Amino acid sequence: MRFSPFPASRPSPLGRRLRLGGAALIAAAVFVVDTFTPLSSAVAVLYVLVLLLVGDELPGRKLWVVTLACAAMATISFAFAHGEDVELAPTLRLMVSLAALGVAAFLTGRNLAAREILQAQARLLDVTSDAIFIRDTQGRVTFWNRGAERLYGWTRDEALGQDAHRLLETLLPAPSDEIAARVACDGAWQGEVTQRRKDGGILTVLSEWILERDAATGAHALLESNTDISDLRRADEALRRSEARYRTIFNTLAVSIWEHDFRPVKTALDELRAQGVTDLADHLARNPEVAREIKARVGITDVNATALKMMGVADKGDFFQRLEDLLPETDDSFAQFLIAFDAGAPRFETETTVRSRTGEMIPVMVALNFPPDAQGLDRVQASIVDLTEQRRMQERLDRARSELEHALRAATLGVLSASIAHEVNQPLAAISNAAGAAQRWLDRATPDLDEAKEAVADVVHAAAHAAEVVRGIRGLIAQTPADRAALPVDGLLAASAGFVRREIAEHGVELILDPQAPDTVVHGDRVVLQQALVNLMLNGVQAMSAVPAETRRLHVRSRREGGEAVIEIADTGPGFPPDAADRAFEAFFTTKPGGMGLGLAICQSAVAAHDGRIAVLPSDQGARIEIRLPAVA
Numbered sequence: 001m002r003f004s005p006f007p008a009s010r011p012s013p014l015g016r017r018l019r020l021g022g023a024a025l026i027a028a029a030v031f032v033v034d035t036f037t038p039l040s041s042a043v044a045v046l047y048v049l050v051l052l053l054v055g056d057e058l059p060g061r062k063l064w065v066v067t068l069a070c071a072a073m074a075t076i077s078f079a080f081a082h083g084e085d086v087e088l089a090p091t092l093r094l095m096v097s098l099a100a101l102g103v104a105a106f107l108t109g110r111n112l113a114a115r116e117i118l119q120a121q122a123r124l125l126d127v128t129s130d131a132i133f134i135r136d137t138q139g140r141v142t143f144w145n146r147g148a149e150r151l152y153g154w155t156r157d158e159a160l161g162q163d164a165h166r167l168l169e170t171l172l173p174a175p176s177d178e179i180a181a182r183v184a185c186d187g188a189w190q191g192e193v194t195q196r197r198k199d200g201g202i203l204t205v206l207s208e209w210i211l212e213r214d215a216a217t218g219a220h221a222l223l224e225s226n227t228d229i230s231d232l233r234r235a236d237e238a239l240r241r242s243e244a245r246y247r248t249i250f251n252t253l254a255v256s257i258w259e260h261d262f263r264p265v266k267t268a269l270d271e272l273r274a275q276g277v278t279d280l281a282d283h284l285a286r287n288p289e290v291a292r293e294i295k296a297r298v299g300i301t302d303v304n305a306t307a308l309k310m311m312g313v314a315d316k317g318d319f320f321q322r323l324e325d326l327l328p329e330t331d332d333s334f335a336q337f338l339i340a341f342d343a344g345a346p347r348f349e350t351e352t353t354v355r356s357r358t359g360e361m362i363p364v365m366v367a368l369n370f371p372p373d374a375q376g377l378d379r380v381q382a383s384i385v386d387l388t389e390q391r392r393m394q395e396r397l398d399r400a401r402s403e404l405e406h407a408l409r410a411a412t413l414g415v416l417s418a419s420i421a422h423e424v425n426q427p428l429a430a431i432s433n434a435a436g437a438a439q440r441w442l443d444r445a446t447p448d449l450d451e452a453k454e455a456v457a458d459v460v461h462a463a464a465h466a467a468e469v470v471r472g473i474r475g476l477i478a479q480t481p482a483d484r485a486a487l488p489v490d491g492l493l494a495a496s497a498g499f500v501r502r503e504i505a506e507h508g509v510e511l512i513l514d515p516q517a518p519d520t521v522v523h524g525d526r527v528v529l530q531q532a533l534v535n536l537m538l539n540g541v542q543a544m545s546a547v548p549a550e551t552r553r554l555h556v557r558s559r560r561e562g563g564e565a566v567i568e569i570a571d572t573g574p575g576f577p578p579d580a581a582d583r584a585f586e587a588f589f590t591t592k593p594g595g596m597g598l599g600l601a602i603c604q605s606a607v608a609a610h611d612g613r614i615a616v617l618p619s620d621q622g623a624r625i626e627i628r629l630p631a632v633a
Contacts, residue, residue: 023053027070034077044074044097048104067105071098131205131226139163142221151205151228153198164224168195179209183222187211192229204230256307256364256384260323262341262377264297269342280342284335291335298323301379310386312357326354328361346370351387363387427466433502434458458502484525486632489558489565490515492526496533497556500541507541508549514557520565521632524610532606536569536625539600543573543623565631572622584616 027050034043047070054066078094131148133141144159152159152168159167171194172179183189189209196202205226213220269280272290277283284291303319311326313319320326327334333352340348349367356362368382438455441448493515504511522529537554544552555570576584585604607614607627617624 019053023050026050026053027073031073031077034074035080044070044077044094045100047071047074047097048100051101051104051108063105063109067101071101074098074101131228133159133164133224135164135222135224137220139165141167148226151197151203151226152195170195183209183211193226195226202230203228204233254306256310256386257304258300258307258382258384259302260380260382261299261301262380264299265294265338265341266377268294268297269338281339284338288335291338292324292329294338295327295334296322296324307384310356310362310384311354312360318357326356328353328355333366341370344370346372354384363391427462430462430499430502431459431466433506434462462499484523486521486523487526487529489517489520489522489560489567489629489631492522492529493533493556493558493567496530496537499530499534500537503538503541504554507545507552509541509544509552509554512553512555512557514555516557516559517565520558520560522565522610522629523632524629528606529610532603532627533567533569535600535603536627540569540571540573540623544571547573560631561628563631564628567627567629568617568624569627570619570622570624575619575621575623576616585614 027047030043030046030050037043050070051063051067054063074094074097078090081090128145129147129150131151132143132145133148134143136142141159141162141164144154144156146156148159149155154167164170173191173193179189179191188211191207192204193207194202194204206229208225210223210225211220212223272280272283299322300320303316307313308315308319311319323334331352333350336350337348347367347369349365351363351365353361353363363386365385365387366382367385368380371377371380434455438452438459441452441455493513497511497513501511537556540554544554551572553572556568558565558567560566585600604614607629610629612627612629614625614627617626
């Protein structure tokens with residue numbers, strides 16, 4: 001296809017009317033001269049001028065109508081001038097004129113058709129999305145299509161006559177002389193160039209140059225077609241950066257990455273299906289050699305640096321080529337993989353062992369994702385995690401756990417021993433005090449038998465309490481069910497206060513017993529709850545030993561709030577330091593010199609065993625401890 005560097009343009013309406021009018025005047029003048037003057041030359045041949053003037057405006061049939069009209073006018077003029085006296089010379093001149101008209105009409109029609117083709121080609125150049133322009137021998141723009149206007153921003157009027165590559169600031173991939181020589185030799189050139197838009201934007205375009213020569217004149221022009229590939233190049237560059245980033249991650253990841261070609265796996269499974277195998281798991285169980293044969297066909301296509309280090313291989317060229325080279329004969333994970341692959345599972349994970357280059361068996365975790373279709377089976381990546389250190393850590397952890405359990409049992413025995421000593425110490429102290437009092441009453445010059453009997457009764461009562469405590473501890477160790485019963489709260493309070501009556505008297509403490517829950521009952525173990533209350537009362541009595549005797553008061557009160565029985569024990573001692581209130585119920589934490597730090601911890605355990613709560617309340621003076629237990633409806 002040839003493109004003219006100067007596409008024809010259609011004349012204006014006024015020019016068209018002038019040409020048609022001029023053609024009509026010429027036709028009339030030729031007719032008059034040919035008809036009414038005695039010229040002997042072939043005047044009718046001048047009708048060719050009419051065809052030349054109207055040929056561009058009268059395509060197709062209209063051109064032949066004008067041609068026939070001119071021929072008719074020439075024939076009429078011949079008949080009028082010569083009549084019946086027909087001579088050979090005038091007749092030949094008429095024939096020449098008519099032949100000239102025919103040839104002129106034919107050539108004009110063909111020229112018009114060619115021009116229409118050129119105009120259609122020019123219109124095509126305008127509607128294409130590519131930027132197309134034509135440069136003359138000096139590089140000046142002689143044609144600039146709409147695609148060039150859209151791409152570069154310059155209008156046709158702005159671009160025409162401009163040096164194209166100076167206007168666009170074109171950067172060529174090679175010296176311009178070298179490209180010009182190639183165009184002159186081959187008639188064409190193609191390559192990527194960089195150009196600038198009118199707004200300053202930089203474009204990368206795929207440029208194609210076609211050299212057009214005029215055989216007659218030797219003139220030539222260059223048709224240049226440019227396709228914007230800036231987005232494509234940016235996408236390509238982004239893809240290259242992404243691949244480089246992926247390759248960096250692939251090679252530096254702390255996890256071993258292996259790429260496999262699993263296409264043979266799919267082929268083998270398809271062959272099994274074609275052979276009628278429907279239950280793959282059963283078939284592999286009965287024919288274990290099938291899994292081994294398929295495993296031998298799986299190739300390892302790539303690995304990262306971590307995999308090389310893990311397997312003791314220097315470089316990728318020396319790495320294992322086949323999966324069977326590194327999986328032991330006893331491995332059954334590959335059969336599990338085949339079952340998952342055949343079932344269409346999106347992911348597969350397993351633990352297995354692999355054989356390093358040195359023959360060491362390495363425990364690993366294998367995880368891989370299957371591609372959604374069979375298109376990516378040639379490069380399926382598996383993440384391989386070396387479990388050697390994890391296994392060693394697990395072994396060390398198991399040993400540490402065993403040692404910790406042993407130490408915990410020893411500590412538990414120590415706590416239990418301390419708890420027993422703490423709990424039994426109170427009734428033993430009561431027995432000792434009561435027995436001493438009885439001995440003093442009997443050692444008087446006149447023994448006071450009544451007081452002695454009362455002291456001995458206290459001994460018996462304390463001994464019975466000690467026996468209950470020991471029995472409760474034995475039941476706790478043996479995990480026997482607790483002996484629980486309905487216990488009136490006020491009665492529980494009074495009985496507990498009775499156990500500390502002598503200590504209260506010895507320390508000069510005023511006991512204020514304020515029972516306000518006469519009909520409230522809790523369900524629990526009497527001995528355990530009594531012991532918790534006794535511990536709290538004794539703690540209060542002992543805490544007040546450092547304050548003046550006249551200010552020592554132990555206030556014990558009970559009440560009911562909704563579905564709970566509330567017991568509050570308050571003393572006028574120094575109270576808890578701010579940093580000790582939160583830790584008051586921790587085992588072995590104490591603020592008393594020589595204290596064991598088990599009293600409040602045991603109280604908390606006892607209350608918790610009865611689904612209750614115990615807390616230290618804020619107080620302006622001394623300590624306030626509150627117990628809340630579920631009340632029986």
